[in-house]
Amino acid sequence: MTTRRLLLATALSTALLVSGCGSIADDGGGAAAGEAPPGVTDTAITIGATLPLTGTAAVAGQGLEAGLRIAADEINAAGGINGRQVELVLLDDAFAPDRVVTNVRRLVSQEGVYALVAPAGSQGLPGTWSFIAENGTPVWGPVSPGDPDLDEVYLLSATRKSQIQVAIDYYAAQGLTEIGVIRQNNDLGVSMTAALTDQLPKHPEMRIVAEQETQTGSTDVSSAVNNIIAANPQAVLLATDNTQVGLILQGLRNRGVTVPVFADQGGAGTGGPSAIGPAGAAAEGLIGGMQVDTVSTDNPDVEHWRGLAQQYSGEQGTSGFSLQTYSSLRAFAELVQRMGDDMGYANFQAVAEGLREDPISLGAIPDIECGPLPGGHTCVNQAGLAIVRGGQWQILQEFQAPS
Template sequence: MTRLQFTRRRVVLGAAAAVGGSWVWPAGAQDGDIIVGQSAPLSGPVAMAFQPPLAGERLALEEINRKGGINGRRIRLVLLDDAYDTQRTVENVRQLVEQEKVVALTGLGSTAGVAAILPYIAEKRVPLVGIYTGAHVLRLRHHPYLFTSQASFKDEVEHQLRTLVTLKMTRVGVAYQDNEFGKLMMPVVEAAAKELGATLVASAPLAIDGSTSVQAATALSQARPMAVLLIAVGPSVVGFVKAAKAGLNVPIYSLSVAASAVPALGADARGLAMTQVVPYPWRLVHPMARDFHREAAAADVPVNYNSYGGYLGARFLIEALRRAAPNITPDNIVRAIQGIRGWELGGNPLNFSPTNHHGSNWVEITIVGPDGRFLR
């Protein structure tokens, strides 16, 4: 098989080709392939934010398939577009389970979409191995078939607020995305602020396309916060940060999911504080980081948190499949993940058990420096 080239243009074209149908990778699927399914927003308001992690996933899958797959079996990913729409996510998952006969799902990105499919995958006994949403509500109750490898948004918010309280910046405003994601997060922010001794002086909703950014920044400025938490992803991050730089002028702390907005922000990204749930991609002491840099360089994929997060997410999936071999079934995958103890995903130790399906709560804060570089 010829090596695929993952330039930014190729990723965009690959995503566009998948809209309305399925994107099966690698091409030329064979009998005996290990079939895994994914529903992700290849179109719609947050499509651009998902291109880097999808590119990272493909690097890891191409790498393992080039080396012979799992016990000689290639991993075949069937990716369906959900346009960040909950109903389409549900329909896609049903198609993947009932028609494609996947042994596992991976990389779902919508909080509402994941919540909607949890009863279904429990009924069908199909594991969801890794998600691109850190929503705490998805982790409140033990689910027998949901596994995560990254800290939750609650972990991120608590880390941000704990840092602000330590810095004596206790008057905090919140700009939150005006959709299920933002609305589900607001009670989490309120509870964490109360517990940690911060005062939420104001909150303002943000349209997902960023069109209400100026209004949100203006509303928050009237409450005179000492810092602002930004609970958003995609275009609204760009719009709000630019509006806040012009009219609010206080530190902004964003969640890790906002990292994809840094290139679009340009110079306005400088000084933005951002929690990270993925290890620092440029720290090459860990073998996975070195593997990622080698694969990314060969495929012309930019090295950043989102592409590395996608790569690590796929490596988590690959490890689960490897441990479940040779008889790779949904139930064996579940048992394999539950047996993981102290296994390092890019330097982040994961620990699971039959009663703990969320392998990490590790978080750190980075600052965006000159030229969009992240500083630890």
Template sequence: MKRLALGLIIITSLLAACSNGTDVTTSQGEKATGVTDTSIKIGAWLPLTGGVAAHGILQQTGMNAYFEMINDNGGVNGKKIEWIVEDNAFDPQKTVAAARKLVERDKVFAVVGSNGTAQSAATFPYLLDQAKVPFLPGQGGANDWWNPVKPNLFGVQVVYENQAQALGHWAAKEGAKNIVVVHSDPAAFINVAKAVEPGVNTISKEASVNLLPVKFGTSDYAPIGLEIANKKPDAVVAILAVEELIAFSKALNRQNLDLPIYTYAPNVSNDTLELGGKAIEGLRAMSYTVPPTIDTPEVEEYREALKKYEPSAHPDFQSLYMWGVAKVFVEAINQVDGPLTRESFVQSLKSMENFENGIIPPVNFSEGDHMGVKELQPVMVENGEWNTVGDFIDPDKEW
């Protein structure tokens, strides 16, 4: 009888602990970090200050609106999502500090959403190798992230090198023979800029491609505009942050240079339209998502949630993309078979096949391929608006 009473006391204590929101323990005795009977705690880092804060703030609104909507509808399998966002100011050292804070102090289950290639990569030795925390990035990525496969890293953003390859292909396809690639000088930007030429070569072996590096954070692009005028290109590919893309486009405009400009997905946003004005008319770009203005049930749901949970924000490609990332995370949680642990979550991601979400292309992961999306949507600024140019394309295939 004493043993029975003691057993009941232990069971009652465990139930009370769970009801108070403490970490859930699986039947195998494994501690499910960041998961309780009522919540799932996840983290992210975004540049909410600094030179690319416009991107970070937009991305935060999209993912936050999705999680708020999910929580208002009862959460994921009865668990509310607690999303903790740290400002990394687009700085690698601050990003590492943010990762340690999220893992060691906040005890997050996973990192979902981020911004920055070099910034996020700086966390890998700690986050992936040491702490072994699942990471589903937002914006950022490079080819060496995915080959060889990193066990806890999964992504849905087409890498920047493939985007640059698609831009080079597009410029050559439209007849460009002398292409200048204007890019910021950090290594991550240089690697992307170098990928333009292979894309050009898929169309023309005779076309020339020249790289023009610019110090990251440059605000006065007048000398660059003059240098472009002297080079006499017939197309320009810009691998620059959005504020610098705008300054560059206006510098070309002042030189009366009517050149087609091609840029990558981070610059597809309303900010580009509003800040660039007439200077970016005709701008070509690659987008991660369908336009945030189309009338489909999935995009309408996004617009309604944004209106409710982020009333000061306007529909935008950047926030829509992060909404799509959040949908992938929730789908993986929904598909977990058995107790929710980091291991079961990773297994769920690896088995995700053809997940249609209506925002980004269908997502497919496997044991040997953790890059879940391969396609991009070409878009172009026409009459002050982003319009699609054809359907989604795969940069590695003929289009």
């Protein structure tokens, strides 16, 4: 894998610890010219995230929290970012869209964070974009929402759409042409529609034999499963949350349907147990979108994270979600380090949009190559695939862009 480059501990110290903080510059977007931007002092930088720490997606949320805390501890132990210690403000949204919106507003307006790093909530984050744009607050590495093409928002992982496109290409390469689709009636389903619209014309032999919709937050997937089974597809694509992924797998496998089933990173919980744990034996053969490397790989960068994660005292420290947000915060630290003394939001955008010429390479994720709008804030277009074999996630196809 071209992105697998070893990040030595000495390199971390050199990149993050500098001799002095210097002055803080800004040009608006949260502070008047010459004033410190929100959340930044000479000694600290405060960042925030909203995460599903309780509720139906708590396993994923706890992994996302773990990665942020592991990265912050490592960065701070190495001297911080340009001498500033990272302070985290993490709020629980219980996987409820309205709470995602409330939390984002609180983080910006009351907690005064400099940026949001790896916030979760595909269903709720789009409802915050206008507020984010009004305040100019950077949103770095949000987990799985669609690209709003805003100055403030930078996607570090392949979108759900891109992951589904890569899965469609994989099915086509395997000669699987009759596909069943189950999607939720929310942003997840919108991503599925967009992926099918763009990718199916590239594979004219492929057709959708059944399309089913499930309700957000529901645990009743029986009707959708029955209708998929009746259509006798050769493979299935899912755009649902991890709870429904597990239930759908059980419904299919208990009826003897063993065809390949794909879900994106969030739904499959690739690398972790959020979907395959509840699914049990029915998870065998599940294909998950891969935004980050699998946690069991011998990739040196993953091994470095794993050593830190095994010492983490909270829940889900060694899950794939932890590796994802760990990588997001490490990338944020590298970007801010490159900004030097000018912490203004205009400089944040300028440095981020220059990554196309000088990418951030972390090894456990594809290179981060943001560019100017339109389109340039989807900083990663590649996705991989992993498969559950013997209850463990294994790499099926390494990172690549859709055809």
